[in-house]
Amino acid sequence: MAGLVVCPSPRPRPVQWLLPQARAMVVSVDERLRIIGYARVSTEDQALRGVGLEAQAEAIEAECERRGWQLVEVIEDRGVSGAALQRPGLTRAMEILKARQADALVVAKLDRLSRSLLHYTNLMEPSRKQGWALIGLDLGVDTTTPAGEAMASVMATFAQFERRLIGQRTKEALAVKRANGVRLGRPPAVNPTAREWIVRHRQNGTPYQRLADLLNEYDWRPAHGGARWYASTVRSVYLSASKAA
Numbered sequence: 001m002a003g004l005v006v007c008p009s010p011r012p013r014p015v016q017w018l019l020p021q022a023r024a025m026v027v028s029v030d031e032r033l034r035i036i037g038y039a040r041v042s043t044e045d046q047a048l049r050g051v052g053l054e055a056q057a058e059a060i061e062a063e064c065e066r067r068g069w070q071l072v073e074v075i076e077d078r079g080v081s082g083a084a085l086q087r088p089g090l091t092r093a094m095e096i097l098k099a100r101q102a103d104a105l106v107v108a109k110l111d112r113l114s115r116s117l118l119h120y121t122n123l124m125e126p127s128r129k130q131g132w133a134l135i136g137l138d139l140g141v142d143t144t145t146p147a148g149e150a151m152a153s154v155m156a157t158f159a160q161f162e163r164r165l166i167g168q169r170t171k172e173a174l175a176v177k178r179a180n181g182v183r184l185g186r187p188p189a190v191n192p193t194a195r196e197w198i199v200r201h202r203q204n205g206t207p208y209q210r211l212a213d214l215l216n217e218y219d220w221r222p223a224h225g226g227a228r229w230y231a232s233t234v235r236s237v238y239l240s241a242s243k244a245a
Contacts, residue, residue, distance in 0.1 A: 036093050036102040037074035040112045042081050059108035072102050082115035097132045110136035115163050194220045199241050208234045
């Protein structure tokens with residue numbers, strides 16, 4: 001047709017034109033997403049929550065197999081609180097991701113990564129800048145998508161909210177017990193007879209070391225399973241009994 005100008009189709013832009021963080025997210029069909037798994041337990045978790053390291057690692061491995069991801073390594077932090085900002089395992093995982101030796105950090109449960117909103121936000125920032133993803137399997141969080149990133153922020157907010165509620169309830173319950181005269185903390189384990197004996201003889205001027213030697217000779221055990229009495233132990237018992245009197 002007259003006057004019709006046919007322009008050639010624009011050439012597809014190469015991946016290189018993308019911002020670094022977006023370019024890092026482009027994974028070809030033939031390339032598998034490289035995963036760093038992260039697992040954490042504290043002493044309380046091991047005893048009460050049933051989210052041991054093996055269970056977390058198995059969940060991460062199963063998801064990688066299901067989705068065809070390449071699991072580079074599962075890095076662990078043992079006996080570390082979720083509130084702790086400095087964790088050896090997490091620090092190492094972040095270094096691997098920063099070096100582009102992996103494409104995503106995967107956790108079986110989001111609270112294994114962090115229970116603090118501020119800490120979680122601090123983790124999301126390098127994720128965006130360096131171009132790696134944060135994925136939480138229990139809540140379907142996946143920061144490779146806008147919806148997943150929004151979900152991550154919401155879930156972290158509620159996790160912190162729940163933790164603070166539990167802390168507040170615990171403080172209120174302890175306050176009620178104190179008001180009712182309940183003695184809190186670990187109960188004294190020193191034999192009452194030994195305590196009275198220490199007080200009586202110390203008031204008579206017997207040195208702490210002599211008292212310790214006699215207690216060991218009489219085979220009276222110190223508090224909490226100790227093997228021997230020492231002058232410092234006897235002094236601590238005496239001072240504690242004097243304050244309580």
